[in-house]
Amino acid sequence: xxxxxxxxxxxxxxxxxxxxxxxxxxxxxxxxxxxxxxxxxxxxxxxxxxxxxxxxxxxxxxxxxxxxxxxxxxxxxxxxxxxxxxxxxxxxxxxxxxxxxxxxxxxxxxxxxxxxxxxxxxxxxxxxxxxxxxxxxxxxxxxxxxxxxxxxxxxxxxxxxxxxxxxxxxxxxxxxxxxxxxxxxxxxxxxxxxxxxxxxxxxxxxxxxxxxxxxxxxxxxxxxxxxxxxxxxxxxxxxxxxxxxxxxxxxxxxxxxxxxxxxxxxxxxxxxxxxxxxxxxxxxxxxxxxxxxxxxxxxxxxxxxxxxxxxxxxxxxxxxxxxxxxxxxxxxxxxxxxxxxxxxxxxxxxxxxxxxxxxxxxxxxxxxxxxxxxxxxxxxxxxxxxxxxxxxxxxxxxxxxxxxxxxxxxxxxxxxxxxxxxxxxxxxxxxx
Numbered sequence: 260x261x262x263x264x265x266x267x268x269x270x271x272x273x274x275x276x277x278x279x280x281x282x283x284x285x286x287x288x289x290x291x292x293x294x295x296x297x298x299x300x301x302x303x304x305x306x307x308x309x310x311x312x313x314x315x316x317x318x319x320x321x322x323x324x325x326x327x328x329x330x331x332x333x334x335x336x337x338x339x340x341x342x343x344x345x346x347x348x349x350x351x352x353x354x355x356x357x358x359x360x361x362x363x364x365x366x367x368x369x370x371x372x373x374x375x376x377x378x379x380x381x382x383x384x385x386x387x388x389x390x391x392x393x394x395x396x397x398x399x400x401x402x403x404x405x406x407x408x409x410x411x412x413x414x415x416x417x418x419x420x421x422x423x424x425x426x427x428x429x430x431x432x433x434x435x436x437x438x439x440x441x442x443x444x445x446x447x448x449x450x451x452x453x454x455x456x457x458x459x460x461x462x463x464x465x466x467x468x469x470x471x472x473x474x475x476x477x478x479x480x481x482x483x484x485x486x487x488x489x490x491x492x493x494x495x496x497x498x499x500x501x502x503x504x505x506x507x508x509x510x511x512x513x514x515x516x517x518x519x520x521x522x523x524x525x526x527x528x529x530x531x532x533x534x535x536x537x538x539x540x541x542x543x544x545x546x547x548x549x550x551x552x553x554x555x556x557x558x559x560x561x562x563x564x565x566x567x568x569x570x571x572x573x574x575x576x577x578x579x580x581x582x583x584x585x586x587x588x589x590x591x592x593x594x595x596x597x598x599x600x601x602x603x604x605x606x607x608x609x610x611x612x613x614x615x616x617x618x619x620x621x622x623x624x625x626x627x628x629x630x631x632x633x634x635x636x637x638x639x640x641x642x643x644x645x646x647x648x649x650x651x652x653x654x655x656x657x658x659x660x661x662x663x664x665x666x667x668x669x670x671x672x673x674x675x676x677x678x679x680x681x682x683x684x685x686x687x688x689x690x691x
Contacts, residue, residue, distance in 0.1 A: 289315055289316055290313070290314065290315045290320075291313075291314050292312065292313050292314065293311070293312040293314065293334075293340070293661065293684055294310075294311050294325050294329065294330070294332055294333035294334065295310050295311075295312070295334050295338075295339075295340035295663075295665070296308065296309060296334060296335050296336040296338070297334075297338065297339045297340065297669070298312075298322070298339070298340045298341075299339055299340070299635070299669075299670070299671070301341065301342055301632075301635055301640055301654060302640060302654050302656070304632050306671075309324055309325045309330060309333070310322055310323070310324065310325060311324070311325040311329070311333075312340075312655060312663060314686075314687030317660055317686030317687055317688075318658060318659065318660055318661060318686070318687075319655055319656065319657050319658065319659050319660075319661045320657060322656075322657070334665050334681070334682070337667065337668070338665050338667055338668070339665070339666045339668065339669050339670065339676065340655075340663050340664070340665050340666075341635065341639075341664050341666060341670065342639045342652075342653060342654050342659075342663065343386065343387070343389060343639075343652065343660075343662025343663060343664055343684075343685065344386045344387045344388065344389075344605070344617070344618070344638045344639065344664060344677075345388075345390065345605060345638055345642035345643060345646070345652060345653060346382070346390045346391070346605060346606055346607050346609060346617050346620075346638070347390070347391045347513075347532070347555050347604055347605060347642050347645055347646070348391060348393050348513075348555050348607060348608050348609075349382065349391065349392055349393070349606075349608070349610060349614075349617075350392060350393065350395065350608070350609065350610030350611070351375050351378045351379050351382065351392050351395075351403060351414070351417070351610065351614070352371055352372070352375040352378070352392070352395045352396070352399040352400050352403065352610075353371065353375075353395070353610050354374070354378060354610050354613060354614060355610065355611050355612075356573075357572060357573050357574075360436065360484070360575060368396075368397040368399065371396075371397070371399055372399050372402065372403070375400075375403050376403070376406075376412050376414070377614075378610070378614040378615075379403060379412060379414025379415065379417075380413045380414055381614050381615035382414065382609065382614050382615060382617065383413060383414050383415045383683060383685060383690055383691075384615065384680065384683060384690070384691045385615045385616070385617055385618060385680060386617075386664040386666075386677070386680045386683055387415050387617050388415050388416060388652070388660075388662035388664070388683065388685045389415055389418075389642075389646070389648075389662065390417055390418070391417075391418045391419070391420070391472065391513065391606070391646065392404075392417055392418070392419040392420065393420050393423065393474045393513055393515070393534065394423035394474050395421060395422060396433060398421060398422070398468055398469075400417065400419040400420075400421065401419055401421055401468060401469050401470065403417065403419075404417035404418075404419050404471075405469075413690060415685070416652070416660070416662075416685070417471075418471040418472060418646055418648075419470055419471050419472075420465070420470050420471070420472050420473060420474035421465050421469070421470035422449070422450035422465065422468075422470075423450055423474040423475065423476055423515070424450050424451075424452060424458070424461045424462070424465070424473065424474065424476070424501060425450060425451055425475070425476045425492065426451065426453060426476075426493060426497075427445070427451055427453055428485060429451075429476055429479065429485070429492040430476040430478070430479050430483045430485065430488075431450065431476040431480070431483070431515075432445060432451050432483075433445060433450070433451075435483050435484045435485050436483075436484030436575075447460035447461040447464060448461075448464050450465075452497065452501075453497075454497065455496050455497055455499070455500035456500075458497050458498075458500035458501045458504065459500055459501075459503075459504045461501070462504035462505055462508060462510070463504065463508070466510075470510075471510075472505075472511045472512070472513060472531075473501065473510045473511070473513070474512075474513045474514075474515065475493070475498065475501055475513075475514050475525070476492060476514075477491065477492060477493060477498065477514045477515060477516040477521040477522065477525040477530075478490060478491055478515070478516045478517050478518040478520075478521030478522070479492060479518070479581075480515060480517070481517070481564055481581045481582050481585050481586065482564070482574070482578055482581075482611065483578075484575060484577060484578065485577075486577065488517050488518075488581040488584075488585050489517050489518030489521075489537075489538065489585070490520075490521070491518060491520040491521035491524060492521060493521070493524060493525075494524075495524050495527065495528070498514075498524050498525055498528040499528045501528070502528040502529045502530060511531035511532075511645070511646075511647060512530040512531050512532075513530070513531060513532045513534055513555070514530040514532065514533055514534060515534045515535060516533050516534065516535060516536060517535050517536070517537040517538060518538050519538045519539070519542075522536060522538070522539065523542075523543060523546065526543065526546050526550055527546070527550075529550065529552075530552060531553060531645065532553040532555050532604070532645055533547065533552060533553070533554050533555070534555045534557060534606065534608075535555075535556070535557050535560075535589065536554055536555075536589075536592055536596070537561070537585050537588040537589055537592060538588065538592070539554070539592050539595070539596060539601075540595075541595075541599065544595070544596055544600075544601050545599075547601050547602075548599070548600060548601060551602070553602045553603070553604050553641075553645050554593075554596055554601050555603075555604050555605070555606035555645070556589055556593045556596075556603065556606065556624075556627075557589065557606050557607055557608040557611075558589050558590055558593060558607075558620055558623035558624065558627065559607045559608065559609070559612055559616065559617070559619045559620045559623060560586075560607060560608030560609075560611040560612060561585070561586040561587070561588070561589035561590070562586065562589075562590075562623060563611060563612035564582035564585075564586045564611060565582060565586030565587050567582065568580075568582035568583040568586070569583070590623065590627045591627075593624065593627040593628075593629070594627045594628045597627065597628055597629055597633075598628070602641070603629070603637055603641070604638075604641045604644070604645045605620060605637040605638035605641070605642050606620075606642075607620045618677040618680075619678065620638075621635075621638070621670070621674050621677045621678075622674055622675065624637065625674050631670060631671045631674050632671055634674065635670060635671075635677075639653045639654060640654055641653075660685075661684060661686055662684065662685055662686065663682075663683070663684040663687075664680060664682075664683055664684075665680070665681040665682040665683070666679060666680060666681065667679035667680075667681050
């Protein structure tokens with residue numbers, strides 16, 4: 260392996276680790292065929308037999324019946340081809356554990372950047388060809404996105420919010436838990452706002468930095484070093500300003516929210532999605548349906564933090580209390596929201612739990628009463644709609660990216676098949 264000099268873009272340090280895969284992608288033919296004995300059409304919910312997906316320049320140009328003479332090379336009938344999965348809530352530049360609250364004082368941004376290349380690869384190999392990244396530090400997810408797009412790092416297609424927008428002391432204030440000598444006073448440039456004018460400035464800063472969408476922390480959170488995980492953290496006029504500014508810049512807005520009042524303010528302001536939504540109730544369901552707001556539950560994270568909270572020392576005491584009380588609420592919320600007809604899309608909060616385990620969310624959705632075909636749509640066509648990218652991802656229709664996941668089994672009768680990934684194609688190129 261050749262050693263390379265660290266460049267100003269932090270992720271360039273990872274290039275030597277990933278160049279072989281990038282060169283393989285560059286060498287892929289501009290036209291190729293992926294043959295499947297079974298292909299699940301998530302749009303119609305039909306199982307198609309003996310189908311060939313023709314790919315040119317990374318996109319589907321035809322889905323046709325495979326001639327009998329060509330079927331010998333197909334993925335077998337014991338496997339099912341499905342569109343690449345979409346996870347709308349990830350944090351690819353971090354992974355929580357007992358060291359998370361101290362390593363920021365020891366490690367450099369480049370260390371986290373290098374780790375992120377591994378998190379990106381295992382996410383893609385788990386079948387998630389597209390993700391939203393909802394909150395980072397040091398603009399790492401923006402650099403990671405760019406490196407993946409350039410072909411120098413292997414990972415999913417990323418739509419990133421960059422730094423989340425918070426309030427002073429709120430969830431995503433980067434100085435929470437820091438001693439007073441180091442704390443300082445973060446500003447809108449750092450993603451911390453306390454007025455409508457500062458809210459506009461924070462959105463404009465995210466635009467300047469190159470984010471793809473806006474993420475706000477409308478309530479307290481579980482893993483931050485702050486007392487409440489539920490309290491509202493923006494005044495109505497502040498969240499209104501964020502959404503108004505985001506619309507001017509062509510952004511969607513994802514709102515982290517656990518408590519009811521913060522959720523209500525975010526929905527009234529016109530956010531695109533509510534993330535987590537632990538304490539939703541009938542009033543919020545009705546308001547979300549009226550405003551057309553999506554719900555992204557993150558059940559895997561809720562389950563994980565509740566379990567880890569039982570391990571002494573895994574989280575700081577303040578965090579462990581919140582994890583034990585908030586995490587278990589999410590599954591009942593999903594059951595009620597689905598029954599109420601709220602629009603639900605797939606997201607996991609990967610990074611709160613180990614990356615690559617995203618597909619566990621499918622099983623938890625079924626436990627909450629979601630039928631298998633709807634769970635798969637939540638991770639494909641519905642998630643694509645949330646992104647505003649239905650013409651590019653979410654299905655294997657002509658013109659979309661040729662993102663294909665080959666599963667061992669049939670997910671409509673065995674949802675665990677989503678965790679048994681045989682092969683992944685991103686833009687028609689085999690990456691697993």
